[in-house]
Amino acid sequence: MATNLGPRQAKSGMERGFNSNFLRLLAGIILMVLTYAAAHGQRHFPTVESLWAYADAHNVSLILAETNIKTASVNTVQSQRNRLPTVSLNGGFTDNVLIQPTLIPNSLFNPAAPEGTFTEATFGRQYIYNASLNLQWNLVNAGDWFSVKAARNHEEIARLSLKESKNEVYEQIAKAYYTHFLADQILALGIENKATTDSILFIANQKWQEGQVSEIAVNSARISAVRSEKSLQTAMLNSKRALNTIKQLLGLGYADSLVLSHEIPADPPVASGDFAADPERDIAFARLNLARTNFQAAKASYWPVLSLVYQGNTQVAGDQLFDFKNANTLPQQYYGLRLSIPLLAGGSRNAQVARSKLDLASKTTLYESVTKQNELEDQNLMLDYQTSRDQYNKSKEILELYRSNDYHAGQKLREGVISLDERLRSYNDYVANQNEFFQSMSDFLIQQYRMQIRSKIL
Numbered sequence: 001m002a003t004n005l006g007p008r009q010a011k012s013g014m015e016r017g018f019n020s021n022f023l024r025l026l027a028g029i030i031l032m033v034l035t036y037a038a039a040h041g042q043r044h045f046p047t048v049e050s051l052w053a054y055a056d057a058h059n060v061s062l063i064l065a066e067t068n069i070k071t072a073s074v075n076t077v078q079s080q081r082n083r084l085p086t087v088s089l090n091g092g093f094t095d096n097v098l099i100q101p102t103l104i105p106n107s108l109f110n111p112a113a114p115e116g117t118f119t120e121a122t123f124g125r126q127y128i129y130n131a132s133l134n135l136q137w138n139l140v141n142a143g144d145w146f147s148v149k150a151a152r153n154h155e156e157i158a159r160l161s162l163k164e165s166k167n168e169v170y171e172q173i174a175k176a177y178y179t180h181f182l183a184d185q186i187l188a189l190g191i192e193n194k195a196t197t198d199s200i201l202f203i204a205n206q207k208w209q210e211g212q213v214s215e216i217a218v219n220s221a222r223i224s225a226v227r228s229e230k231s232l233q234t235a236m237l238n239s240k241r242a243l244n245t246i247k248q249l250l251g252l253g254y255a256d257s258l259v260l261s262h263e264i265p266a267d268p269p270v271a272s273g274d275f276a277a278d279p280e281r282d283i284a285f286a287r288l289n290l291a292r293t294n295f296q297a298a299k300a301s302y303w304p305v306l307s308l309v310y311q312g313n314t315q316v317a318g319d320q321l322f323d324f325k326n327a328n329t330l331p332q333q334y335y336g337l338r339l340s341i342p343l344l345a346g347g348s349r350n351a352q353v354a355r356s357k358l359d360l361a362s363k364t365t366l367y368e369s370v371t372k373q374n375e376l377e378d379q380n381l382m383l384d385y386q387t388s389r390d391q392y393n394k395s396k397e398i399l400e401l402y403r404s405n406d407y408h409a410g411q412k413l414r415e416g417v418i419s420l421d422e423r424l425r426s427y428n429d430y431v432a433n434q435n436e437f438f439q440s441m442s443d444f445l446i447q448q449y450r451m452q453i454r455s456k457i458l
Contacts, residue, residue, distance in 0.1 A: 043252075046261040048177045048449065051246065052170050058251040059169050065162040072155040079151040083144045085137035085308075094128040095321075125317040125328070135310040136338075142300035146293055153290035160286055163279035167453055173249050174449035180242035181262040182442055183235050189434060190232040196410070196427060197225040203413065204420055217420045224424060228431075264448065275454045278374045284367040291363040295356040301349045302342065310335040381454060385447040388440070395440035399433055406430040 045051050056062060101120040106113035138144060204221035207213040247256060311334055318327030342349075409426035412418040 042257045042259050044259040044261070048174050048452070051173050051177060051250065052166075055169055055173055055250055056166070059249060060251060061165050061169055062162065065158075065165045069155070069158045069162060072151070072158040076148070076151040076155050079144075079148045082147065083138070083141075085135055088134045090130075090132045090134070092130040094130070096124060096126045096128065099124050099126070125319050127318050127321055127327075129316040130313070132311060132313045135308075137308045138305055139308055140304070140306040142303045143297065143305075146297035146300060149293045150290060150297065153286060153293055157283060157286045157290065160279050160283045164283060167279060169249060170453050171449070173246060174453065175446070176242045176245040176249065177260065178442075178445040178449060180239055180246070180260060182438060182445065183239035183242060184262060185441070186438060187232065187235040187239060190228065190235050193228040193431065193434075194225075194232055196406075197221070197228040199410070200413075200420075200423060200427065201225045207420060213420050217424075220424055221420065224427060264445070275378050278454075281367075281370050281374050284363070284370040288360075288363040288367045291356070291360040295353070295360045298349070298353040298356040301352065304339055304341040307338045307340070308335070309338050378454070381447070381450060385451050388444040388447045392440045392444035395437045399437040402430045402433045 043054075045054070099122050101122050103118040104121050106117045106119055107115065109119075201218075201221045201224075204213060204218045208215065208218045243258060243260075244254070246258060246260075247253070252258070313332040315330040315332075316324060316327050317330065318324060320326070406426050406429075409418065409423050413420065413423040
């Protein structure tokens with residue numbers, strides 16, 4: 001359903017001669033732009049979907065969202081590995097430079113020894129080498145289980161956030177793309193308007209020199225010519241700004257050249273209820289699951305923890321440094337089950353349970369609200385799209401009628417049938433309707449790309 005704002009019917013030789021310089025200037029500008037683009041390389045995007053596809057790999061926001069997913073995935077793996085046994089190997093070396101003597105009662109070795117007499121004795125060896133292997137495995141620990149579940153919830157939220165970011169970036173790209181399209185349509189019609197107003201001004205100057213019209217009529221014609229030139233400059237500016245916005249969203253620089261093909265796409269093949277899942281609703285549901293997991297984890301903090309423990313120690317003692325021939329080796333090892341029952345934590349667990357319960361209630365309310373809003377928004381989107389499409393088609397028909405009236409008014413002016421004031425009134429009515437037409441087109445294009453985004457499975 002492409003819009004065709006083709007050239008006006010053939011003008012007289014006088015008009016063509018008058019506008020030839022302007023057309024040559026415009027052709028020169030276009031040639032310069034094309035030469036600059038060729039020198040810097042071009043990227044051609046035939047549709048808005050092709051812009052979206054390029055943005056998936058180059059838009060900064062989407063790249064950061066992808067990084068967040070990878071980070072969340074790493075956190076999930078880490079939480080799963082936290083459930084594995086912890087094993088540590090320790091080693092140590094001690095140099096007993098001075099071993100403290102110990103007092104031993106003499107009666108211990110000689111019952112006849114006087115009471116209260118002692119003998120100093122030294123126990124131990126100077127160099128001690130220690131090595132130990134420790135293992136602990138939490139067989140039952142609800143906190144670890146819920147940590148894994150929460151990490152998976154965060155990873156799902158990160159994935160859905162990428163979809164939400166895509167929706168936002170796609171809408172920004174589509175808005176800039178159709179703004180550029182609209183500016184090009186206004187520019188094409190603005191060139192036609194400029195030729196028309198220049199022709200009217202040329203005729204007005206002739207009639208004023210012949211004394212047939214007043215200076216007021218000539219000034220009115222000049223005002224129309226200046227306004228058409230102003231509108232043309234505004235359209236050029238809007239086209240460039242929209243193109244720069246697209247470059248920014250695609251991660252391109254000023255020197256990069258884009259070639260965009262424009263057309264109004266066909267009606268999206270969706271009906272009410274056939275839209276893709278809204279990421280906002282899915283994120284609300286994922287956050288509800290996370291809140292439920294946190295609430296369960298808070299209650300599980302009262303549960304005991306059952307662990308399997310093992311420890312093996314080896315001590316080597318000798319009197320010569322690194323001389324193990326006359327050293328003593330003293331091994332030790334044990335294993336067992338350890339049960340930890342949390343009895344009191346200063347009331348912090350009660351507060352955590354209360355907070356997580358409130359958070360779960362708020363996330364439930366939010367999810368229910370978002371679900372209802374999405375259904376209504378989808379219905380309104382269908383209504384807005386259908387209304388804007390009908391309004392646009394009617395505006396296009398009205399514009400063609402105004403175009404026909406303006407063409408015939410131009411002929412009648414050249415034939416001397418109508419006055420210059422009447423000709424200007426006809427042209428001003430045509431220009432006013434152009435504004436209404438482009439407003440209708442803008443409304444339709446907005447609803448069009450919103451429908452495309454909502455019907456797209458991201």
